[in-house]
Each structure stands twice: as structure tokens, then as C-alpha cells.
Amino acid sequence: MAKFKEKLSGRIFFTLALTSITALAIITLFIFREGVPMLGSVLGSTWAPSRGEFGIIPMVAGTVSVTLGAALIGVPIGICCAIFMAELAPERMRNMFRPAIQLLAGIPSVVYGFWGMMFVVPFIRNYLGGPGLSIVAGSVVLSLMMLPTIISISEVSVLALPRTYKEGALALGMTHWQTIRSVQLPAAKSGIVAAVILGMGRAVGETMAVIMVLGNAVAFPTSVLDPVRTLTTNIGIEMGYATGEHRQALFATGIVLFVIIMALNITAQNLTRKKIKK
Amino acid sequence: MKRKVFALLLSCALLFGVTACSDDAGGSSGGSGGSAGRIVVMAGSTSVQPFAEVLAAEHERGGGSLVDVHGGGSGQGIASIRNGNADIGMSSRALRGDELELSFVTIARDGLALIVHPSNPIAGLSIEDIRAIYKREITDWGELGGTPGNIHVVTREEGSGTRGAFEEMVMRETQRSTVKHDVPVPPCEDCELCNTCSNSENERTIVFEREVSTITDHPIHARTIVLNTNGAIRQFVAGNPNAIGYISLGTVVICGLSPVKQLGVGGVSPFFRAVSERGIELFDESCSGSECCPAYEFNPAYSLSRPFVFIVGEEPTPEALAFIGYVLSDTGQNLLESHGLIKRSERDARGDSFVWEGV
Numbered sequence: 001m002a003k004f005k006e007k008l009s010g011r012i013f014f015t016l017a018l019t020s021i022t023a024l025a026i027i028t029l030f031i032f033r034e035g036v037p038m039l040g041s042v043l044g045s046t047w048a049p050s051r052g053e054f055g056i057i058p059m060v061a062g063t064v065s066v067t068l069g070a071a072l073i074g075v076p077i078g079i080c081c082a083i084f085m086a087e088l089a090p091e092r093m094r095n096m097f098r099p100a101i102q103l104l105a106g107i108p109s110v111v112y113g114f115w116g117m118m119f120v121v122p123f124i125r126n127y128l129g130g131p132g133l134s135i136v137a138g139s140v141v142l143s144l145m146m147l148p149t150i151i152s153i154s155e156v157s158v159l160a161l162p163r164t165y166k167e168g169a170l171a172l173g174m175t176h177w178q179t180i181r182s183v184q185l186p187a188a189k190s191g192i193v194a195a196v197i198l199g200m201g202r203a204v205g206e207t208m209a210v211i212m213v214l215g216n217a218v219a220f221p222t223s224v225l226d227p228v229r230t231l232t233t234n235i236g237i238e239m240g241y242a243t244g245e246h247r248q249a250l251f252a253t254g255i256v257l258f259v260i261i262m263a264l265n266i267t268a269q270n271l272t273r274k275k276i277k278k
Numbered sequence: 279m280k281r282k283v284f285a286l287l288l289s290c291a292l293l294f295g296v297t298a299c300s301d302d303a304g305g306s307s308g309g310s311g312g313s314a315g316r317i318v319v320m321a322g323s324t325s326v327q328p329f330a331e332v333l334a335a336e337h338e339r340g341g342g343s344l345v346d347v348h349g350g351g352s353g354q355g356i357a358s359i360r361n362g363n364a365d366i367g368m369s370s371r372a373l374r375g376d377e378l379e380l381s382f383v384t385i386a387r388d389g390l391a392l393i394v395h396p397s398n399p400i401a402g403l404s405i406e407d408i409r410a411i412y413k414r415e416i417t418d419w420g421e422l423g424g425t426p427g428n429i430h431v432v433t434r435e436e437g438s439g440t441r442g443a444f445e446e447m448v449m450r451e452t453q454r455s456t457v458k459h460d461v462p463v464p465p466c467e468d469c470e471l472c473n474t475c476s477n478s479e480n481e482r483t484i485v486f487e488r489e490v491s492t493i494t495d496h497p498i499h500a501r502t503i504v505l506n507t508n509g510a511i512r513q514f515v516a517g518n519p520n521a522i523g524y525i526s527l528g529t530v531v532i533c534g535l536s537p538v539k540q541l542g543v544g545g546v547s548p549f550f551r552a553v554s555e556r557g558i559e560l561f562d563e564s565c566s567g568s569e570c571c572p573a574y575e576f577n578p579a580y581s582l583s584r585p586f587v588f589i590v591g592e593e594p595t596p597e598a599l600a601f602i603g604y605v606l607s608d609t610g611q612n613l614l615e616s617h618g619l620i621k622r623s624e625r626d627a628r629g630d631s632f633v634w635e636g637v
């Protein structure tokens with residue numbers, strides 16, 4: 001009887017677990033079925049659905065530039081914050097920081113976008129020039145949004161290092177800073193890189209906040225103060241009115257996005273796996 | 279034939295109410311029973327949607343059937359009639375091509391307003407100037423006689439009815455030219471009925487002059503900022519002294535929202551500078567409260583306007599017809615006018631795809 005219960009519960013859990021996988025499979029299948037017919041025609045550089053042109057390369061450039069900009073701002077801050085929390089912060093301060101960073105992850109993206117629209121965009125317009133809706137504005141907003149991912153994963157990977165690394169370095173007469181810089185950081189490198197990549201994945205996938213601050217112009221950016229459109233905002237901004245080929249082109253945009261995010265996640269996963277093997 | 283039936287149904291629904299009509303209409307109005315009736319489902323243009331909602335609320339208050347208004351865009355409004363998902367489709371552009379086979383009626387006209395920051399000294403632009411701005415041929419307000427500074431141009435997203443209307447009314451350039459044709463004249467023996475046949479050897483051709491119009495659709499420049507609602511564009515323009523954008527005229531004069539300035543187009547302002555009942559001149563910058571709201575008038579000479587169209591299927595429900603009847607009635611039209619639209623004109627009525635025999 002007990003054995004039967006074991007078996008039954010196992011089956012039930014398996015079925016429920018299967019549901020999530022099936023959902024993923026169905027969504028993937030649907031996106032590909034809708035998008036694949038247009039996949040060939042999205043490789044141009046002009047997006048003008050009313051004239052039958054569906055090139056999304058400028059948006060790939062937009063996604064890349066905004067994500068790199070966000071990483072440029074967010075990665076140094078995030079890694080420093082992680083090191084501070086793992087190594088330098090006193091216990092009490094650490095207990096204050098952790099929930100605060102979790103809170104940062106919990107703020108809805110539309111709130112970030114609204115804040116960016118009301119404060120970051122006018123600031124950029126007044127002090128840096130241009131219309132304000134720009135790569136810089138998007139990068140600032142996204143850098144805040146990727147911080148929680150970068151901080152928590154990097155912190156964990158620093159904390160996961162064997163204590164002997166730190167003790168050995170200190171015993172050899174290294175200062176605390178030298179230990180961090182030349183022993184702990186290199187040792188935790190793969191975890192930190194994974195953290196950065198996952199943070200970038202977060203930035204690539206973000207939609208709502210960037211619609212509000214990026215300006216959404218479909219053109220290759222020539223300066224960081226230019227408005228751009230990312231792959232996600234292209235879907236978000238045009239889905240309401242899209243029909244026929246236009247709609248398929250948006251699904252094709254989704255496929256490109258899907259592939260980029262998959263690539264980022266697989267890279268991050270491989271990096272963490274390698275570390276565990278060691 | 280279908281059109282006739284439709285017109286008959288429509289007038290029936292108007293004159294005798296819903297139930298009286300069921301005898302003549304046969305099977306097509308099977309669902310009519312009592313004043314509650316079936317729900318009328320509407321879908322389409324998000325520009326028409328807010329007005330349809332106001333009309334629906336008033337219609338229900340007057341004892342009409344429930345009207346459920348959805349958005350989705352003009353394209354979806356037309357599609358929803360084709361695939362039978364809605365009773366009435368809404369479009370904020372004129373129907374074209376094979377869409378003209380559908381039964382449609384123009385309920386009112388909306389305009390586009392070009393808006394700039396209130397501090398902008400420019401009072402109006404020509405269509406050509408606006409086109410050049412959106413093509414990025416003019417990039418500095420100094421070139422237009424304003425305060426020098428880069429123009430920050432903002433537009434709606436592809437597929438939006440408002441953008442479609444803007445592209446149609448501003449970015450489309452129609453050039454008229456006369457083309458001369460030399461038409462050879464056949465000799466007299468070949469054409470006896472012809473008045474212009476030539477007897478002499480010298481006059482072998484006649485010159486015809488024909489007027490030809492060439493239509494060029496100029497694309498909006500790719501570097502133009504794109505925002506996806508009227509509200510977002512107004513917000514952007516209200517906060518940016520160098521900005522220019524366009525929004526639906528019906529959404530521009532909503533009191534208490536961020537102040538923007540409407541530009542005249544081709545020397546014609548979209549509104550009369552009417553004086554309200556309380557003696558306040560409208561669009562006075564010192565007046566921004568609700569006291570400025572009540573009286574303003576559309577200027578019929580303003581060129582940037584577009585039709586708001588209701589589309590129905592082949593066999594519209596009596597409830598849907600009753601609602602259209604209400605919209606086209608004086609009450610409905612006055613309601614639309616009070617919300618910033620231009621009433622349906624004789625000219626609009628002539629363009630409809632069925633004969634409107636309303637009261």
C-alpha cells in the first residue's frame with residue numbers, strides 16, 4: 001500500500017511537471033509556426049510594414065546597444081555590490097542590503113519605465129541634449145533592472161568558494177583587498193560571468209519599461225542620444241494593430257528574440273556547470 | 279439587393295422599433311424579443327472606441343440594448359465583420375479597395391491636430407512644411423522662423439489608424455499635371471459618325487489634354503520617435519519645447535491635461551477661437567481649468583480630417599441597426615459634436631455604401 005502511494009505521488013508530480021514543459025513546447029511551436037514563413041524577410045534594414053518591408057536588423061542593433069549600455073553601467077555596480085556584501089559588509093548591513101535588493105527585483109517594470117520617463121528622460125534632454133528618449137535612458141533604466149540578478153548570483157558564487165582559498169591567501173601575507181582581487185575574483189570568475197550574462201538576458205527580454213524611454217525609432221543609432229527600438233518593443237508597440245504578414249513578422253521577431261535569449265541562457269548554464277565540475 | 283434589405287431593416291428599426299420589424303425581415307431578426315435584446319458587440323479603431331463607449335452608455339440609458347465596445351484597431355474592426363466576430367466594426371479611415379464591398383456608414387469626422395509645446399512661437403505650418411519635417415528635410419525650428427533648435431519629431435506606430443490618417447492626409451503628395459496626347463484622326467471613310475474626321479492631308483492628329491494626378495507616398499523618416507498612444511505623444515510634446523507630434527483632434531481638447539498648442543495647417547486653425555458662454559476666449563494660456571471646456575467649434579475649412587466609419591455584416595441584427603440609428607440621429611450627432619468630432623455631413627452620407635433612409 002505504502003509502495004503504491006509512493007508510486008502514485010510520483011506519477012502525479014511527473015504529470016504536473018510535464019504540464020510546464022508542454023506549455024513551453026506549445027508556445028514554442030506556435031511562435032515558430034507563425035513566424036517561420038516571415039523569417040526570410042526580416043533580415044533587411046528597413047521596417048515599413050505598410051510598404052511590405054520587415055527588416056529587423058536595426059532593432060537587433062538597438063537591442064545590442066541598449067543591453068551593452070546597461071551592462072556598462074550595471075555590471076561594475078553589481079559586482080562591487082556583490083563583493084561588498086559577500087566579503088566586506090558587517091552582518092547587520094548585509095541583512096539590510098539583501099531584502100533591499102530583493103525589493104529592487106520585485107518592482108514591476110512599468111514602474112521603472114514610468115520613473116525613467118518622468119525623471120531620466122527630461123534629465124537627459126536638459127543636460128545631455130537630444131530628445132531624451134534615447135539609448136542612454138534605456139540603459140540607465142535597464143541597468144537598475146539587471147542589478148538584482150547580477151548581485152545575487154555573483155554574491156553566491158563568491159560565497160561558494162572554499163574557505164581555504166581565502167585562508168591560504170591571508171596566511172601568505174596578502175591584504176584583504178589583494179585576496180579579493182587576485183584570489184577570490186578569479187576563482188569566482190565563471191559564476192560572475194554567468195551572472196552578467198543572465199543580467200543581460202533580463203535586459204534583452206525587458207519590454208514595458210523600455211517602450212516608455214527608448215523612443216522606438218527604427219533606425220541604426222549613430223549616437224547614444226538617439227532613440228532606438230529593441231526587438232521586444234517592436235512586438236509590444238505594434239501587436240495591437242498588426243494583421244497578416246505584419247503579425248507574422250512580429251512572431252519572426254519573437255523567434256529571433258527566442259534564439260538570443262536561449263543562447264545567453266545556455267552560455268550562462270555552461271559556465272556554472274563547468275565551475276561545479278571543478 | 280442586400281443593400282436594399284439593409285436599408286429597409288435600418289429604417290424599420292428606426293421607425294417602428296425593434297419588434298415591429300420582425301414580420302418583414304423574416305429569419306434575419308430571429309433574436310428580437312423585448313427591449314433588452316441581444317448585446318451589440320463592437321470592435322475596431324481605438325480612435326473611435328472612446329466615442330463609441332460614450333454613445334453606447336447614452337444609448338443604454340435611453341433604454342436601448344447593451345453595447346459592448348472593444349478596441350483592436352481599424353484593421354481588426356474590418357476583419358471582425360468579415361469573420362463575424364462583431365456586430366459593428368469601427369474604422370478611423372475611409373474604406374478602400376475590396377473593403378468597399380462591405381456595408382458601411384460614416385458616423386462623423388475626426389481631425390488630426392499638430393501639436394507643439396506652448397512656448398513654441400510658431401502658429402501654423404503648411405502641409406509641405408509638415409511633410410518636410412517628417413521626412414527630416416527640415417530639422418531645425420530656425421528654418422521655419424521659430425527659435426533655433428533641433429526639431430524632435432514624434433509619430434504613432436505602424437498600423438495605428440491615426441498614423442494611417444496622417445500618412446494619407448499629410449505624407450501623401452498629389453501632383454496634378456496636364457499631359458498632351460496626339461491622337462491620330464482616322465480618314466473620313468473609316469468613321470462616318472465622327473465629327474472630327476479630317477478631309478485634308480495636313481490635319482492627321484488632334485491634341486487632347488488630359489489631367490493626370492501622380493500620387494507619391496512619402497515615408498515618415500526612420501529616425502522619428504515612435505510612441506503608441508495619443509496620450510503618450512501629448513505627454514512628450516507637453517514636456518519638450520522642441521517637439522512636434524500629431525494626435526487625434528477629438529483627444530486634444532480634454533481639459534486639465536498637459537497643455538499643448540495646436541498648430542494651424544495651411545493658414546487654417548483647427549478650431550474657431552470661440553468665446554464660451556462665460557465669456558472666456560478659448561485656448562487662452564492663462565485659462566487651463568475646466569471653465570475653458572464647454573464651447574469650441576471645429577473649423578470646417580481645416581484640412582486634416584478623416585471619417586469615422588461603422589461597418590456591419592450582411593445581416594445586421596436589429597439591435598445593431600437600432601444603435602446605428604441612434605448614432606445618426608440628432609441626439610447622437612450632437613453628442614459626438616460635443617465630444618470634439620465633426621458631424622456627419624451630406625457629403626459623408628453620399629459616400630456610404632447603402633442608402634440611409636433615416637428620419
